[in-house]
Amino acid sequence: MAAQRPPYQRLGDVAFSKVEKVNAELFTLTYGAVVVQLLKDSEDVEQTSIQLEKMGYNIGVRIIDEFLAKANAGTCTDFKETGEVIAKVAFRMFLGVTVDCRHVVEPNAPADAMPAFHLIIVDNPLVDFVELPEHCSTLAYCNLLCGVVRGALEMVGMRVETKLLKDTLWGDEHTEISVSLKELVHEQYRDDDE
Amino acid sequence: MxxxxxxxxxxxxxxxxxxxxxxAQLAAAHSTASTSQLKLEAIGFSVGQKLAERQTTARTPFADTLDAIKYVCKEFWMDTFLKQVDNLRTNHRGVFVLTDNRVRWLATLSPSARAARDGAHARSEALVFAHFPCGLIRGALAAFGIEASVSAEVSALPACQFTVKVVQPAAGASTVAAAGVAHGRAGAPP
Known part of the structure; x- marks a missing residue:
């Protein structure tokens, strides 16, 4: 029952139930066609991966507004919580799937090491119907997601580094994105000296 | 799950x-507007074709072109635009005009500052976005073996008129069947 689920999961369910929805196939096919077009234009797998990340970044910069306005997620106290909110609320709200968030601690990291987490997407709507042909086997097809997370977090004062670690299209059993915090950007308020 | x-x-x-x-990406990557619009249309085409194919695998083939167009106006439109086409008109000679009073993607479009000052600019910007649905329609019809050209016209945002000109009707489809529909009849009853 909904009442017994963890709170963020419920928040995500509520957010998803409220938004207008479209057939996921339309989205998946559109994304596929976009990737194909980028590949055709740049004729380079590496470049396409970079371009996808850039597009994702630009989307993330905009999508954060939608998220903050509609998800009702509140303020996160630490980076760990940020990971939970992204995984359970944001992914649920926009893609309709729940994602697992795993916090990683380097075995012998210094005490002041920057925190990081991995997003584990088992049920990834982006990769439906997709198969990477031989010459594109290194393509980071889901790099768009990395960009979205990076762009969105940057808008709320967190500069992060994201990387696509695993992808079902590469033969892994799930898609995995690492998100590590690089810098907390504090907003500078200036006095109105008029 | x-x-x-x-x-x-x-x-x-x-x-x-x-x-x-x-x-935005296409506009930045290609110097001329027509190239980027062509690419956008091509993306729409490939999506429309695949989506229509997947949706219609379980149903009986369309009897004629009009049947296919009606499908596009109702079910296909529902899936892509979350509503049905508001009005369908035809001249019985292979030209269909689909009017949608509120195209989702155009309704949420916020024109740039320059465009906002000038209604004509807002419309031309909307036309860029309309290339995607044009491609979708053309792709869906292509999936049913109908070759057509689709153009969009934006007179008052967010309404949009799509003109479908059938070049090559579906095999077995007759123009006689298409003539069976009354002129000006609304094609999308609820």
Whole structure:
């Protein structure tokens, strides 16, 4: 029952139930066609991966507004919580799937090491119907997601580094994105000296 | 988690954001507007074709071109625009005019500052976005073996008129059948 689920999961369910929805196939096919077009234009797998990340970044910069306005997620106290909110609320709200968030601690990291987490997407709507042909086997097809997370977090004062670690299209059993915090950007308020 | 019977869904805004970024990316990557619009149309075409193919595998083939157009106006439109076409007109000679009073992607479009000052600019910007649905329609019809050209006209935002000119009707389809529809009849009853 909904009442017994963890709170963020419920928040995500509520957010998803409220938004207008479209057939996921339309989205998946559109994304596929976009990737194909980028590949055709740049004729380079590496470049396409970079371009996808850039597009994702630009989307993330905009999508954060939608998220903050509609998800009702509140303020996160630490980076760990940020990971939970992204995984359970944001992914649920926009893609309709729940994602697992795993916090990683380097075995012998210094005490002041920057925190990081991995997003584990088992049920990834982006990769439906997709198969990477031989010459594109290194393509980071889901790099768009990395960009979205990076762009969105940057808008709320967190500069992060994201990387696509695993992808079902590469033969892994799930898609995995690492998100590590690089810098907390504090907003500078200036006095109105008029 | 989701059983196969339940159709998978994503938030409509997710697709909107992807399209906004796509249009911006294409505009930045190609120097001429016509190239980027052609690419956008091509992306729409490939999506429309695949989507229509997947949706219609379980149904009986369309009897004629009009049948296919009606399908596009109702079910296909429902899936892509979350509503049905508001009005369908035909001249019985292979030209169909589909009017949608509120195209989702055009309704949420916020024209640039320059465009906002000038209504004509806003419309021309909307026309860029309209290339995607044009491609969708053309792709869907192509999936049914109908070759057509589709153009969009934006007179008053967010309404949009799509003109479908059938070049090559579906095999077995006759123009006589298409003539069976009354002129000016609304094609999308609820």
């Amino acid at each position: 989701a059983s196969p019977a339940v159709q998978r869904e994503v938030a409509a805004t997710t697709l909107d954001f992807l399209l906004i970024e796509l249009v």
